[in-house]
Amino acid sequence: MEIGFIGCGNMAKAMISGILAEGTFTKDEMIASGPSEDKMNQISEQLGITTTSDNIKAAKNSRIIVLSVKPQMYDKVIREIRDEVGKDQIVVTIAAGLSMETVERSFGKETKIIRTMPNTPALVGEGMTGMCMNPYVEEEEAREVRKIFESFGKVEIVDEKLIDAVVGVSGSSPAYVYMFIEALADAAVLGGIPREKAYTFAAQAVLGSAKMVLETKEHPGKLKDAVCSPAGTTIEAVRVLEQKGLRSAVIEAANAAVEVSRNM
């Protein structure tokens, strides 16, 4: 197998779907493992990849092993598979709060480790991943794993000390953005727009605004100013958002996520 996922929950399924949609690997080149045989059979039917309830089988047979269990499960899972992981295999971590040093300590030997922080929009090919690697990883190997992650979004290589900040800005942030979209849609319903259409209006406005930032490369403040007509509707909304502390709420919220990741 080219790639094996140990643990197949929300994040692993998003990544697998993204990889399959882009055709980076075929179904036959991917395996995933998890504790429940029934659940894994369902995933196999859903995604078409090989599944197993045997972590060792998935680890032993994969060139690239993605550890996609909860951070609290890492040590247990690594101890289970470590005797089967050779020095040529690449271990990719996606957990918040777990350093490469901690992961290497669980392996108890020199191991090629690539630490990543992806996010769930990988499912639709619009993920964002921060990535770093330890010295045992060859440049060519890092390039290959980067390409795999690029198959479902954008990738930035960062120093490991910045990964906690990546959790705040992109790993966790889809949740904050969904809350914003929900609230915007509620306001649309208040204004008389049917619920279904309200989500389309709100989500498309967020998608379009994000694309404007990425594609024009203009400062977000300048783009905001261009929406605000003098004495118009938008500046009134901006005044209320400032009064209610939107910026401060977002900064405090993202920083809270960063702090949890730092102290995990």
Ligand SMILES: NC(=O)C1=CN([C@@H]2O[C@H](COP(=O)(O)OP(=O)(O)OC[C@H]3O[C@@H](n4cnc5c(N)ncnc54)[C@H](O)[C@@H]3O)[C@@H](O)[C@H]2O)C=CC1
């Ligand atoms: N959900 C997200 O948006 C993101 C999650 N992450 C990271 O991804 C990892 C997984 O998170 P989620 O997918 O959200 O969690 P999840 O709970 O959806 O998935 C974890 C999976 O691991 C399985 N599992 C539990 N014990 C196991 C064992 N002993 N062996 C094999 N599999 C086992 C569970 O059955 C479950 O399917 C975490 O480390 C998290 O920090 C990273 C970025 C974003």
Ligand SMILES: O=C(O)[C@@H]1CCC=N1
């Ligand atoms: O909530 C969490 O801990 C994970 C890490 C980033 C997004 N979800």
